[in-house]
Amino acid sequence: MGWKMLKYVIVWSFCGLVRYRYVVNLNEAIMCKKIVALYILCGILLTIPQIVVAQTDGIVAAKSRITGMMKEQPQDSTKRKTPFKPKVLPNEAFNDSEILKYEMHYGFIVGGRATATLTKVVLNGQTVLHAKGEAKTVGMADMLFKVYDVYESWFDAATNLPVKAIRNINEGRYKNYSESVFYQDRDSVYSSKLKAYSRVRSEIGIFDLVSAFYYARRVSFRNLKVGDVVQFNTFFDDKPFLLEVKFRGVEVIKTKFGKIRCLKFNPLVEPGRVFDTENDVIFWITDDKNFIPMRVQMNLMIGSFKTDLVEHKGLRNPLQVVK
Numbered sequence: 001m002g003w004k005m006l007k008y009v010i011v012w013s014f015c016g017l018v019r020y021r022y023v024v025n026l027n028e029a030i031m032c033k034k035i036v037a038l039y040i041l042c043g044i045l046l047t048i049p050q051i052v053v054a055q056t057d058g059i060v061a062a063k064s065r066i067t068g069m070m071k072e073q074p075q076d077s078t079k080r081k082t083p084f085k086p087k088v089l090p091n092e093a094f095n096d097s098e099i100l101k102y103e104m105h106y107g108f109i110v111g112g113r114a115t116a117t118l119t120k121v122v123l124n125g126q127t128v129l130h131a132k133g134e135a136k137t138v139g140m141a142d143m144l145f146k147v148y149d150v151y152e153s154w155f156d157a158a159t160n161l162p163v164k165a166i167r168n169i170n171e172g173r174y175k176n177y178s179e180s181v182f183y184q185d186r187d188s189v190y191s192s193k194l195k196a197y198s199r200v201r202s203e204i205g206i207f208d209l210v211s212a213f214y215y216a217r218r219v220s221f222r223n224l225k226v227g228d229v230v231q232f233n234t235f236f237d238d239k240p241f242l243l244e245v246k247f248r249g250v251e252v253i254k255t256k257f258g259k260i261r262c263l264k265f266n267p268l269v270e271p272g273r274v275f276d277t278e279n280d281v282i283f284w285i286t287d288d289k290n291f292i293p294m295r296v297q298m299n300l301m302i303g304s305f306k307t308d309l310v311e312h313k314g315l316r317n318p319l320q321v322v323k
Helices: 002-021 026-054 056-063 139-144 209-216
Strands: 099-106 109-123 126-137 147-155 162-171 174-183 188-191 196-199 229-236 239-255 258-267 281-286 293-299 304-313
Touching: 109 139, 109 147, 109 304, 126 139, 126 209, 147 209, 162 209, 209 229, 239 281, 239 293, 258 293
Parallel strands: none
Antiparallel strands: 099 109, 099 304, 109 126, 126 147, 147 162, 162 174, 174 188, 188 196, 229 239, 239 258, 258 281, 281 293, 293 304
């Protein structure tokens, strides 16, 4: 990742420096300094979607896809040899009218926005919850590299097991559309893209990434120990994918809503492909009855790329703010 980042930063920085070389007065010099900084930022912003296209599976493993200020988590102690199997609680975390809105930014530059909505619908005669996640670039990032990704999932309200899922990816010239139909009683998934069934063995069922997100919000994390790993058997990119997240502890972070006590996790990504270490992607989930993602952070060679919750509607429980 470092060399790809460096390449774009060098190219765009050079463009800015060429303009700065030929200034004729002080006012123009000040303006050109800003342009230099802007070109450098362009180089950084360009790297992110390029990595997404080249390593889609690595990025999305990170997505499901929140920086801590007041650290209070203990050091990573003994890690259990077997994955932690949490208890699933009756749904007290979300309503069928919930809306979550996020902003993706690098420093003060907003590069994208994302929305997660939940509604109750009828699909093939069955009443289910329809979850839809949309992410798109805005402003300068949109002019440089347009991204519009949509993930949809229709899942059973009682079990959270999906019935159908859609993945519609539009990232520059890269396009990928696929529909998946889940047959939970047969441990299989039909992919419209492959026109074939895939067998996925799981004790608790098969998830797409979106339904796994809502299922995780019904999980009891009370007995988690630092270093514990939670696993979800998912079907992603038209093949079985084992989603694993590691518990990093408890942390209070500063948000636009105030200080929020959160549970801190990081998905186990493969170092050396997209990220340098497994800690390069971190997300924070509220430590209350809602369990909503407050922040996702991707650490880059220069700074970090963050996604923060900026607006919410229809929460089942009041957001708990630390006084």
